[in-house]
Amino acid sequence: MKRVFRPILICFMLFFANGLAAQTINAFSYAVRAKVDLREFSPSYHANVFSHEAPYPGSDSYRNYIHQLKHLYFGQTTESVPAVPKSIQATSSEQAIISQGFEGNFFGGIPNDNDLAISNDGIIVSVTNSDLYVFDEDGNNIYDVGLEDIADSIGLVANSYDPKVVYDPGTDRFILVFLNGNNSNATNIVVCFSESNDPTAGWHVYALDGNPLNNNAWSDFPMIAMTEQDFFVTVNHINSDSASWQTGFMQSVIWQVQKSQGYAGDPITAVLHSDVNFQGKAIRNLRPVKGGFSLKNHAMYFISNRNFDFANDTFFVVKINESLEQNTSPLFTTQAVLANANYGMPPDAKQTPTTFLQTNDARPLGAIIENGVIHFVGNTVRSSASESSVYHGRLNTLSTPWEIDLHIFEDTSLEYGYPNLSFTGQTPFDEQFILSFNHTSVDSFPGVSAIFYARETGYSDRLHLASGTSNVNVISGNYERWGDYSGSQKKYNEPGVVWISGFMGFRNNLAISPNQHRTYIAKLLSPDSTQTNVQTLTFNESKLFPNPAEDYFFFQFELDEEMKLRFDLLDNLGRKHATLLEESVKAGKNEFLFSTQSLPEGMYYLHINDEQGITRFTSQVIKSR
Secondary structure, rough: OOEEEEEEOOOOOEOOOEEEEOEEEEEEEOOEEEEEEHHHHOOOOOOOOOOOOOOOOOOOOOOHHHHHHHHHOOOOOOOOOOOOOOOHHHOOOOOEEEEEEEEEEOEEEEEEEEEEEEOOOOEEEEEEEEEEEOOOOOOEEEEEEEEEHHHHHOOOOOOEEEEEEEEEEEEEEEEEEEEEEEHHHHHHHEEEOOOEEEEEEEEEEEEEEOOOOOOOOOEEEEEEEEEEEEEEEEEEEEOOOOOOOHHHHHEEEEEEHHHHHHHHHHOOOEEEEOOOOOOEEOOOOOEEOEOOOOOOOOOOOEEEOOOOOOEEEEEEEEOOOOOOOOOOOOEEEEEEEEEEEEEEOOOEEEEEOOOEEEOOOOEEEEEEEEEEEEEEEEEEHHHOOOOOEEEEEEEEEOOOOEEEEEOOOOOOOEEEEEEEEEEEOOOOOEEEEEEEEEEEEEEEEEEEEEEEOOOOOOEOOOOEEEEOOOOOOOOOEEEOOOOOOOEEEEEEOOOOEEEEEEEEEEEOOOOOOEEEEEEEEEEEOOOOOOOOOOOOOOHHHHHOOOOOEEEEEEEEEOOOOOEEEEEEEEEEOEEEEEEEEEEEEEEEEEEEEOOOOOOOOEEEEEEEOOOOOOOEEEHHHHHHH
């Protein structure tokens, strides 16, 4: 039961050359709703039902509103406009290096909504709509559970969606967030704090009210980050009586929570910052800015923009200056900052000349800060053609006046969407990161790419991480969901290492609708990582088939150089079932096959290691009758 124990109203004005801001603070206390142990849940069947009917045109939904805006602005043309690439696409030959990659969560809703976190021990928590999977770094599935199971454990029976997860390196714990319900009578922000570094064990589960101001709102689209002291969740409040986001959006709010209380299972102090506006207009979508090299102390930045505009150069930066242990009523500042280029709401991206992947809008989707410099990324329209791409913004908060250096990536062959980024410097003073994003084109199935950035050398060439095996076609009509975000996190005890979670098309010939989508998880290394001597199998040039198989599996792959490999078959618990082969393999294209005639029916993993024991490839294989 929620109890308001300290209602606080603080209004103040902050004067800038171009506006003022006001803030309202309310403080709530929430008791833990349950302590759940994921291992105590019955095996999840991940049952999911979704409509194949297109949500637009013709509906009064948010996406119909966006669709109509894009239709009016970009028209109905399906032909690409010739584009001239800008030099910022590849000013450095250095690339992020893929160490390994594997298919992640196998069951997902529409869209995927991928996110992940990885501990210092190499335990990966990967979430999608609406499942949680726990993997090791080799891609072995340790455990999985549906978000509905967690919601049910605290008596929430509405739909669960929009999951986010983050790892806390200071306490070696995880925090999971997802939403439950989408009307003012049933709307909750479920926040789960792991009791230890084992995400399959105990979690303390809380439910923040999605309509805390009792004004007919429900909460949507959470974004999360943390400092050393506090955990932050931002959501958008939507009016339950409005079917359209055009009129239904009320405001974006910030929840600030003391982490230590959640880890202990104590009642949590949750401070709600509302009325976040600029010049009297609500700021929509507040992207928290996570620490780059490490978690930051006390203060938290947030970044936003005019996400529905087709051309705009303005961003908004909000700063909460204090942690709750410093001030139970922390104040914040709001400032508008101009960029040196325009961003804009992107058109939907092409899969074929007549089918598209939805790109939503231009809100910031990922942000980091280190040594006073904020880097952030989001979707945008390309400056040289009516096609979707991504932007990268840089803001030095230590300089005066504040200015944003904004770059838009140009590519004549692919459209980009849903970026994220993580810091890769060996020290806090190495201004560099890996930017990952989804890609698609009429000539390439939806997949995942990455770019390395360093302040000294600029942007690398695009690294093609994974190609899908199919277009996506699970909704009737010409517009498919591309996911609303992607995941990225540095591995804190391995500087230069980043794990990402993206979206790829997936052909499932056994399904009624075979052109599906999957999560793609990969480990990436910066060029100056201590692990850059790793040579990898080129995943996008590999193919394992047929899968499932009755008699034989074939694996085609390509090596950059000759190396000795060991091909192991693991059972579904990650235990070695057999060593299939161990020998030196030549550089170039190769094909490996093995008989499954004597193999019992079930799920296995093909595991390929080099002679140093480093995993080069892992993939699930299924033996059928």
